[in-house]
Amino acid sequence: MLAVNLSELLDGPIPGVEEALDLIAGFDDALVHGLGRLGEDRAAALSALAGALAAGPLGVRAGEAAEKIAAGSVAAEHLSVLAGGRAALFGAVHDALLDRLDAALGRTRAPWEASPSADSPVADNLLAGCRSWLHELAIAGWRGVDHDLVSAADQTIEALLAAPDLRRTAVLLDGLAAELRASCPTATMERLPARRWADLWARALLLSQPGAPAGTPQPAATVSGRLLVLGVDVHEHGTAVQIQVHAVLEPADGGTARLVRASVAAPKVDTIVGPALWRLLQWHPVLLGALAEHRGLNITDLPLLDSGDLVWHDDHAEAGEPADPFATARVLLGGALAPAVPPLDRHPVRISEPVLVEGYTATADGGAVTFDLGGRSLAVDVERLPTCGPLTPELVAASTACIGLVRWDGGGWALQPLAVQATVKRKPVTAHNGDWALGPTDPKVVKAEAKAGDSVAVLRERAGRLLRR
Amino acid sequence: MNAESSAWERRSAVRVVPPVRPRKLAKVPFVELADGRLQGVVSSGSDIERVYVSSFTAGTHSYSCSTNNNRPCGALPSGSSPCKHLHALAAEAVLQYGVDRVARYLRVDLDDGASSGADLVGGMNGQVERAPAATVFSRFLRHLNYLEIPDTTTPIPEMHWFPALGAVR
Structure with missing residues (x-):
């Protein structure tokens, strides 16, 4: 990515994105307080979301769903339609963002061609269990979640994990349930990840529709x-x-x-x-x-x-x-030709385009790092450096070239580093996220690992002794 | 609400669960803050087949220790002080979660400068009160069972919501 590419990427707001995100925020706020007791404002937010879909294939059903829920009747099909509507809006936002990014990078993307979806038999009772838990969550709202409501998903999640075809749903619900459990009692949380939990909830509801989900990779x-x-x-x-x-x-x-x-x-x-x-x-x-x-x-x-x-x-x-x-x-x-994005996966969180950035000046300010590229500044997400690799915020701040993924979240673009070339104490250093894939190469880390012992081996030994009795 | 937290609320990929810190798992393979208790499983020092289920209850600070078959820990007659298994549990919980998070969960008032599992146990003044071991033990088995599930090379796009974030460095 050169200065000219960055400048094109950051060249003004993308029409419609902010409006779509505001509609989504209205829905997300309704989910914070629960669809079981919508006030007038939140009922209006649901109608507004439905209104935005009016001209599309979901229009009539979304309008009906918003109306019924506002009247106090929250049926499963209404929730699925609204989750689909929210996903459709985010799909449009995703497409607009990715178009901007592709144009800025001069990247060619393959057009989407629907492959015949393989009809695999799906455990419908398990999916029904997911839907019913998601239904209860929506009625209670994030603020109304307690330990019992979180634990109600335990058995379903355990059964999902045992079904290889449903791993996506299992991993997603498990992650959501763990966050809710750690956040209980949610009523007193100072701030609540409203966008994030609504994202996870809506995706889970779409993945757990009866039959094989349409629009997944084939x-x-x-x-x-x-x-x-x-x-x-x-x-x-x-x-x-x-x-x-x-x-x-x-x-x-x-x-x-x-x-x-x-x-x-x-x-x-x-x-x-x-x-x-x-x-x-x-x-x-x-x-x-x-x-x-x-x-x-x-x-x-x-x-x-x-x-x-x-x-x-x-x-x-x-x-x-x-x-x-x-x-x-x-x-x-x-x-290189970039791949198309399957319909169900179209959400901005998935945007992760590899780029090479060089010729920048890195600036560290407090915990934040930015790359200045021809007068435009690119935020670098130095929180997103995994502990299983050698990259650190300091190394990124000392870098002169970086392979990273361009991502978008919370209204802005950022670069997630995957590898850097840097100068440390006047010596060139190169570090990649995967450098320790066969074990750490940094003597300090090797020593710390040896001291801590092999956690995987310890737990496998315990499992071997205690699980199969 | 300030602008910073309202921006946070409008992000998709944020950290919600505080990170767990690495620790040695050999003595205390399982620790959790759940069901209103600090609870966990402590491997027996003498018998490789035996484990103890130990717990402290939030608020009352009552404590319990028994084998996974529900036999009371021999070192814990009523009226005594916490046994070595309970001390080990507290020490490892402090390593895993940090002393502040454990103290907050158990509602223990700690002096400034308190930092160890011993400080935590010293800050509690509860009694022995048998808690059911079976539930905690089955949660431990469920925990171990994750390592028995095969990996997959079919992509899970939903994991984009769960970036690997750096430790608090």
């Missing part, structure tokens, strides 16, 4: 070729971790290079943190080796979803030649 092709890693993004809550590797695929058949991702997600517990997280992903040694050793990968017949996600099989990949992610970013990122 297999589109199998691909072979050379995979060159740009960096790795790490996601984590108390009981789940996911790594998402961003890479450029050079197809073996010589087609256009394309941006792809490969993900591994593993269940965990809250006491497994820091570099130990990588040990939960150890069944994918070829992928982890490529991250730690900065190597390319040769892949053969890997399924590629229509979302641009490779479904990783470690035995379909082998380690290739050394490949510097900064070189990949300099040479290949500009011309």
Whole structure:
């Protein structure tokens, strides 16, 4: 990303976005206080949301849902329609933001083509359990959540986790329930993550509709070729971790290079943190080796979803030649084709476009870091540096080149660093999020890890002894 | 409400649960602040097959320690002071959550400068009161069960709401 790209990205507000977000905020506020007792203002906020959808396919049903809920009758179908309406508004916001970003970066994106959705049998009783819990939450409102209401989801979540097809729903509900539990009693919370919890609630409700959810990623092709890693993004809550590797695929058949991702997600517990997280992903040694050793990968017949996600099989990949992610970013990122976004995934939180930024002046002010690029300033999200890697806010502030993901949240753009080239004590230093994928390389961290013991091994030993009795 | 918290309320990817700090898990594999108690599981020092379920109750500060089969801990006759398992539980909870969060949950008034599990136990003056071990033990088993669930390489887009955030450095 050059100064000219940044300046185009930040060039004034995007028409309609603020208005859409205000409508969403009105709905989110109704959910804070509960749909069971809407006042006049909040009933008006629901009608306003429905009004914005009037010209679309959800229009009539959304209007009816808002009216019925205002009259005090909160039926399951009404909630689903409003959750869908909220998602549709956010989908439009997502598209506007991504269009702006693509235009600013000069990035070409593949058009969305619906793949036939595989009809897999779904455990409808489990999904009904999810919907009914989400229904109770909506009626009580976030302010009305107590321990009993949170615990009511325990059994459903446990059963969801055991069903591989429903992992998305399981991981999402588990994360939401843990936050609600930690926040009880919510009535006295000073500030409440209204946008976030409404996001999670609405997505969960859409994922738990009867039948297979439409608009989720489907297999589109199998691909072979050379995979060159740009960096790795790490996601984590108390009981789940996911790594998402961003890479450029050079197809073996010589087609256009394309941006792809490969993900591994593993269940965990809250006491497994820091570099130990990588040990939960150890069944994918070829992928982890490529991250730690900065190597390319040769892949053969890997399924590629229509979302641009490779479904990783470690035995379909082998380690290739050394490949510097900064070189990949300099040479290949500009011309790579970006993937389309499946309909259900269209939410601004998912925007995570890899970019290379250089030629900036980094400024640290208090805890915040910004990159000044040709007079425009780009916020750097230095909170978003995982504890399982070597990047620190200090290193980012001392950097001269950065591979990162452009993200958008709370009304603004920010850069999430994945790798930096920096100068520390007049020596060049390079650090990538994935450097410790095969174990930490910093002697201080190695020592601390050795002292703390292997948390994963300790808990697996306890599980082996106590679980199978 | 100030502008900062209203901006926070309009963000999608924010931290809600305070981060847990790393600690050694060998002695006390499980600690939680739940059900109105600081409760957890302490591995027996002598028998590798045995674990103790120990807890302090918020407010009353009554405490309990028994094996997972509900046999009372031998070191805890009524009227005595907390056993070593309870001390270990308090010490590890302080490492995991920080002394302030544990004290706030248990409603213990601590002197300025209190920092250890011993300070926390010293700040409480409760009695032995048997709490059911089975519930806590089954929550521990549920906790362990997470490590038995296979990983997946199908992407979970919802995890974008849960960024890995740096520790409080």
